[in-house]
């Protein structure tokens with residue numbers, strides 16, 4: 085590093101700082117419900133003259149500061165050499181006097197268009213709590229500044245944290261600035277040190293890829309959210325035009341970028357408080373591009389609480405002024421909406437064909453986001469000024485001014501989750517009845533496990549039943565890392581969701597991916613998109629365009645033990661199906677027991693089953709198997725050989741008169757084959773449900789429960805959960821052909837539902853894996869159902885058809901669940917199952933108690949559930 089620095093210093097020229105004000109934005113799209121609205125967003129881009137070097141800068145010499153400026157209005161933001169902390173050497177670069185989140189240290193680098201650079205910088209803050217810090221890039225195109233994420237992460241107080249990512253420079257950028265900013269930490273001082281900017285061996289953008297828009301041409305347009313900086317890079321624009329046919333501005337049509345505060349202030353001073361001035365400079369490049377190429381744009385967004393300056397709500401548009409009256413705010417909203425539509429109709433007719441009229445009005449608790457007066461941290465000024473009416477009024481105005489063929493949407497995240505789903509449904513229903521809304525946008529910022537595709541479709545169907553259209557507006561999926569296995573998982577997750585969308589394409593208008601690549605995603609540290617940091621296609625891209633490019637799949641099965649290999653235990657073990665055949669595996673101290681059940685009505689001399697384990701092959705001819713109705717059962721007892729402690733190579737092959745069918749390697753009937761994996765798991769604990777149907781029609785608890793034996797919820801992560809024996813939970817289970825019934829009896833002297841978060845209230849939860857495939861991620865048959873002591877129901881997965889009742893008792897409460905079976909069920913069936921109690925202790929802490937799982941991963945992993953056996 086020191087030798088590099090010496091070379092750098094030799095190259096530094098003294099550059100007079102030229103500061104020019106352009107325009108700007110600060111933060112990126114966020115889905116957190118805990119976002120603090122920005123204090124003021126009169127943002128201004130600052131352009132510095134360009135440094136002449138790449139390499140590493142440790143800020144040890146005064147000359148190391150040349151070219152670095154504090155980005156801000158006027159001279160308030162100051163960067164200086166500091167010896168208070170350093171990541172290396174004695175000094176670092178301190179930034180002080182920050183007023184806005186985007187106020188931070190920045191420098192322009194001599195990037196070459198089309199090349200990719202790796203950027204790393206160490207940051208340090210000691211505010212006393214973790215803060216999100218962001219490495220960003222600003223590109224100036226035709227005098228207008230555009231912004232993109234390079235990397236962002238949570239930074240603990242008092243620790244050096246590295247921000248690192250890649251940046252592709254646009255050939256048409258007049259200047260590219262790298263800078264560090266914050267999210268919701270506007271006034272905080274911070275330090276940076278050891279910034280390294282290096283050219284990477286660039287991979288070319290591939291021009292011979294299949295196209296996403298072609299792959300889905302029969303179902304819906306595929307789109308992409310792009311930042312303004314994209315238009316500094318003609319090669320990238322060409323690439324995106326080949327892939328997508330509809331686009332969304334990542335930031336440039338958000339109120340903070342459209343509202344011209346300075347001009348609005350001038351109007352207010354001249355006596356007009358109701359006509360805000362608008363400016364579309366940042367939005368233009370994408371609009372022009374779409375107009376020229378015949379693409380559509382989704383307008384994002386008219387009315388939102390975030391990335392909307394507080395000054396918009398204040399007298400004279402002054403951030404420190406009083407709030408305007410409801411009447412004035414309604415007029416400002418109407419005139420803003422009218423102004424946006426007038427501009428689009430005049431300049432870009434037929435381009436912006438849908439609008440997110442209102443964004444993220446609903447809280448995760450199914451209630452509207454509160455006013456700032458009610459909740460100073462998370463409240464929103466639309467509620468303080470207009471009140472809940474702001475939402476229907478925004479739609480009324482939008483309908484009034486929008487061209488007839490432009491569709492109006494309500495857009496939000498976490499739509500498929502209750503109670504938010506019902507909250508949004510109740511919100512849009514009267515607006516739909518008034519004819520002022522055309523659809524609901526599902527942002528779809530999803531996790532690898534949640535929500536299950538069917539849960540998303542079920543939620544979409546509710547709105548479709550109101551006559552509304554659906555747009556998937558901001559699809560991305562968080563991954564844990566970018567390793568091979570995780571990226572294959574991501575590919576499967578994208579494919580499963582897109583397959584579900586295609587199957588239901590009659591209600592879906594478009595699917596839009598939120599961002600271009602993992603380099604520029606707002607979740608760059610979660611590798612959530614279809615192209616990697618170097619714009620190369622990921623498995624997720626191939627899964628959607630040409631699945632034959634994916635590596636051959638290795639399946640995983642588990643054996644369960646250590647148990648006696650009897651019929652009862654085989655019924656509890658997970659069933660692995662291939663075609664009409666399936667197998668289950670048990671083990672004890674000596675053997676694996678593999679039971680293969682084959683559907684084969686024709687008895688032939690060469691009907692046989694082969695088991696492949698590590699490098700052994702075991703064959704059992706049908707003549708040595710047990711004949712059953714329509715087929716036969718082949719039982720293998722093989723020595724418990726384990727090359728690996730946890731996973732052994734494994735496959736099962738069934739031959740029916742010479743025709744092969746296999747679990748893992750379906751393409752190969754030979755003895756050399758691609759093997760799956762067999763793992764070992766402890767057989768989960770089980771309860772037996774009693775056959776019967778409790779009457780849930782009245783207010784009374786059916787006495788039929790009295791005769792059912794109770795089991796105990798006695799596992800906990802901390803013994804504090806039981807509060808020294810004051811808290812105890814038992815449960816009973818019954819089943820009928822229609823439902824699984826669970827009665828949870830809670831002794832708890834402190835019942836608490838003060839939190840807005842459902843699982844932070846005293847509540848009983850049932851985990852249910854109907855097909856007991858213990859698939860890890862939640863499948864369509866899996867559910868997590870919760871009810872608090874006041875019978876407030878919520879479901880993180882599964883069906884909303886679950887019925888619950890609760891009764892408060894002298895020392896706690898009773899909760900009763902009826903969970904419908906989706907498939908036919910019969911005596912002896914086994915389902916994945918767990919019972920949890922979320923105990924909010926008298927100290928206000930959440931403590932977990934479970935019947936079976938002790939890991940607290942059941943919310944994302946169905947493999948940790950216990951079992952319920954359907955008994956007599």
Ligand SMILES: [Ca+2]
Nearest residue numbers: 142172173175
């Ligand atoms: Ca240093």
Ligand SMILES: [Ca+2]
Nearest residue numbers: 686688691740
């Ligand atoms: Ca046969």
Ligand SMILES: [Ca+2]
Nearest residue numbers: 853855857863
């Ligand atoms: Ca399942």
Ligand SMILES: [Ca+2]
Nearest residue numbers: 834846923924
């Ligand atoms: Ca409690």
